[in-house]
Amino acid sequence: MRQQGKTTLFLVWSVERCTLRSIPQRVAYTAQSGSDARKKLLDDQVPILQGSPLFQAVRRVSRAQGSEGVAWKNGSRIDVLASSVSAGHGKIVDLGEIDEAFDEVDDRREQSLLPAMITRPDAQLLIGSTMGTDAAVYLNRKVMVGRSAAMEGRTSGIAYFEWSIPEDEDVDDPRVWWQHMPALGFTIREEEVAHARQTMTDGEWRRAFGNQMSRSAERVIPEVAWRAACRPTVTPMGSPGVVFVVEVSPDREWAGIVASAVVDGVTVCEVVEYRTGTGWLASRCDELRSSHGGRVVVEARSPAAACGIVGAEELPTADAVKASGAFYDGIADGRVLVRSDPRLDRALEVAVKQPVGETWRFGRRPGGDVSLLVAATLATFVASTMPAPEFFVY
DSSP: OTTSSHHHHHHHHHHHHHHSSSSOOEEEEEOSSHHHHHHIIIIIIHHHHHTSGGGGGEEEEEOSTTOOEEEETTSOEEEEOOSSGGGGTTOOOSEEEEEOGGGOSSSHHHHHHHHHHTTSTTOEEEEEOOOOBTTOHHHHHHHHHHHHHHHHTOOSSOOOOOOOOOTTSOTTOHHHHHHHOTTBTTTBOHHHHHHHHHHSOHHHHHHHHHOOOBOTTSOSSOHHHHHHHEESSOOOTTSTTOEEEEEEOTTSSEEEEEEEEEETTEEEEEEEEEEESSTTHHHHHHHHHHHHOOEEEEETTSGGGGSOOTTOEEEOHHHHHHHHHHHHHHHHHTOEEEEOOHHHHHHHHTEEEEEETTEEEEEEOTTOOOHHHHHHHHHHHHHHHOOOGGGOOO
16 A cells, blocks of 8 residues: 555665675666656655664765765665666666556566666565556556465565455455554554545545555546447438548557537537558548548647648647547537447546646546547537538538
8 A cells, every 4th residue: 555664665675785785786776757766765765764873884875867876885876767678778786676666557667677687696676566557557467476476375486465455345444444554553543544535536545545456447537427428329420511530649559530520419429440550541531531521630730640641631739629628528518429439438548637738638548548539529629619611501
């Protein structure tokens, strides 16, 4: 759980390495980002060390940008390592520490550390974290491997420790808290846990204080509103003034087309296509215009704008930002209906509100793709507020 002593545990592990080994040790500490790692080491761990008699063994604490760390009189070091695959190149590491692993979307920190440890005897990789959501791919895989090792009784290679409230226990019972929270009664009080339970969402409380995996489905659009807006049969196809919006993920791995039109006074949208790559987009858009008429729109600063779609209109980014808020309001007010589609559901599950000045637009959680959601917001916005006169009779 959070606030249960992980910072102290990482520090103790590091200090043991640096002070009780016969040869100088190199410890590499990482967190979500290089900035987070610097703050945790210098602002959280170093003050604990300074209050200990062991600080007498420290030669200096470096706070200079790019060389943050703790140097020991015996030649050992604790260094901050940036969170990138190349960060460990050219380095030798005896103890690699991956803190806050819930925020990892891939193996980049581990990939930077393991090669740097391969020539060191008794090298060790320490991974610690509060549980993440179902989108925390890296940590969830480690949890699965660790639990399996423990269940199988394996006694080498992996040591796995977990403090969590079991899924089938009552998280509202303080007696359960006392059984599973190691810091309760020491650094945190029951009253503080109870207050957090009253004020936090259920999923976030379970993750932070129960150390249970939460669902990323605590979404930017409330699920009850989304389900009310999803209908199995609504479609904009064949309606006058239909709009096809193309959106491409930033890495160009995925692309989607969403159609929208105003039908009986309500703006309706539907996923038309969602595939890997972008080479298929131009021909598919030609097919849609040939079969259904209408127009094709892309956001001016989107990767879709560079896909060679002949005749595509470009929507200014300022309007794209407005579209996110308009889509949110339209779903809440019943003015926007969506054809039910699990691919769009998945996009919504990984979506976040990405700040843009004093407003926001839909962005994505690490590892997710929101191309279809963005396309839906743009399509409904254009269809309902930006009619093309040549397609409408007034």
